[in-house]
Amino acid sequence: MPRQDEGWLEHRITRIDDAEDARLSPYRNVRERDLVGREGRFIAEGKVVLNVLLANAAFAVESLLVLENRLAGLAAQIALCPLDVPVYCVSRAIMDAIAGFPMHRGILAVGRRSAPRSAGQLIGALPSASLVVVLCGISNHDNMGSIFRNAAAFEADCILMDETSCDPLYRKAIRVSVGAALKVPFAREGSIDDLVSILQQAKFDIYALSPSGMESLYTAQPGSRTALLLGTEGEGLPKALMQTLKTVRIPMSEAFDSLNVATASGIALSRFSRFSGI
Amino acid sequence: MPRQDEGWLEHRITRIDDAEDARLSPYRNVRERDLVGREGRFIAEGKVVLNVLLANAAFAVESLLVLENRLAGLAAQIALCPLDVPVYCVSRAIMDAIAGFPMHRGILAVGRRSAPRSAGQLIGALPSASLVVVLCGISNHDNMGSIFRNAAAFEADCILMDETSCDPLYRKAIRVSVGAALKVPFAREGSIDDLVSILQQAKFDIYALSPSGMESLYTAQPGSRTALLLGTEGEGLPKALMQTLKTVRIPMSEAFDSLNVATASGIALSRFSRFSGI
Structure with missing residues (x-):
């Protein structure tokens, strides 16, 4: 029962201190390029959008990127994420460096659409x-x-x-x-x-x-x-x-x-x- | 009948080639400061908005700023402007330098609101x-x-x-x-x-x-x-x-x-x- 263990959140996340880390590349400069050539992938921002994403089986979550000082407030969303989905956690400075602009939302996700219907x-x-x-x-x-x-x-x-x-x-x-x-x-x-x-x-x-x-x-x-x-x-x-x-x-x-x-x-x-x- | 004279438009405008010209100061960095401490003044952008501004007696136009390659298409608006309102005309480079960002609209105006009603x-x-x-x-x-x-x-x-x-x-x-x-x-x-x-x-x-x-x-x-x-x-x-x-x-x-x-x-x-x- 990891959620009753106070340390579960710390164990669940992966802290990253290097803005150049390759695992963060899908989040880089999201405003400009918006995942050009993205093969059904997209960026979802913010808690409300993430709730919708997690509730819809037509979409998969590939990874989450969370601001460290928002971690506690986003525990419910993180807990809903399948355990094999990585949850990256970064500081404000790293977040802004990756996004390429001051990113107000505390959470981003890379989602993927399953085969679209005609x-x-x-x-x-x-x-x-x-x-x-x-x-x-x-x-x-x-x-x-x-x-x-x-x-x-x-x-x-x-x-x-x-x-x-x-x-x-x-x-x-x-x-x-x-x-x-x-x-x-x-x-x-x-x-x-x-x-x-x-x-x-x-x-x-x-x-x-x-x-x-x-x-x-x-x-x-x-x-x-x-x-x-x-x-x-x-x-x-x-x-x-x-x-x-x-x-x-x-x-x-x-x-x-x-x-x-x-x-x-x-x-x-x-x-x-x-x-x-x- | 200045409008029948092909040269009227050229006579009506004032060409400015220096982005630092003091007459352009109300248009400087409009996105950031938005005329802070502006005493009833505001910036109106684009032909459609300008048409509304010119039609409403509750507002006065203090000056116009026109992109040189849009001049001909804006002749009707310029003609509607009182003759004592200066019409400044600049190149694309000067316009962007003044505005502080690529300014897509071909015309800007500084307007002023008369005493607001309660x-x-x-x-x-x-x-x-x-x-x-x-x-x-x-x-x-x-x-x-x-x-x-x-x-x-x-x-x-x-x-x-x-x-x-x-x-x-x-x-x-x-x-x-x-x-x-x-x-x-x-x-x-x-x-x-x-x-x-x-x-x-x-x-x-x-x-x-x-x-x-x-x-x-x-x-x-x-x-x-x-x-x-x-x-x-x-x-x-x-x-x-x-x-x-x-x-x-x-x-x-x-x-x-x-x-x-x-x-x-x-x-x-x-x-x-x-x-x-x-």
């Missing part, structure tokens, strides 16, 4: 009542993270995105999502037309959100299988695609017709989720 | 049907900017905030607001209790937004004068205050009960604004 597999596994988010060309990691956070809050079943959208497992996207990028299943592949086609075959009611949408969000009556399609703030969704879909707008001021795409996703998901009836 | 004055001037946003302890400039953007999109009449909230005229807040911080009237003063008291005297229906709110956003029936009260994501609103007010929640997942405060403001404003009936 859009077709994700959609095929959904129940008859389901809510899906579809993204086209969302290239900003803050927006991506916020959309995942909103999708988790309103229990969207999954998120599909085209290949021009950015990676939700980018460090900053995970952080902004408060871990939702490690919680909401997603697929990132192909063109938006391909994704729409998969949803149409699965009898989804697809609503494209657009400032020029035909129907108000507050009068739209989505069916039991609903997909909400979001494009970039600048260019929006491809016109040819819009013409083949139902379009919905968030009614707002004509004098300031502008919402951030992540905020718009929150408004639309709140209204389309089962929670709006509660 | 919360009492703002509320006293509102019509019988009105929507007010009230902020307590919002200290993150991104969130502040996003809340202003949402307030403008849903035509909130004004924003009141306590003195622990951050300044909406901070450079980044203005930028994130897409200019709404220069559009939506606001007052920043005193305690949240003082602000609530002003609203109660003016017969406002005050709804405090909270994850533990008594009523669902989708069943609440706000009156013609509605105030939406938002607190920080962490600590939320003071408990003693909450007990004296109506509280409203955005219904969402119990497994991921977390929305960014700016997103929450967008969802609640969309629902409480006159636009939800359109």
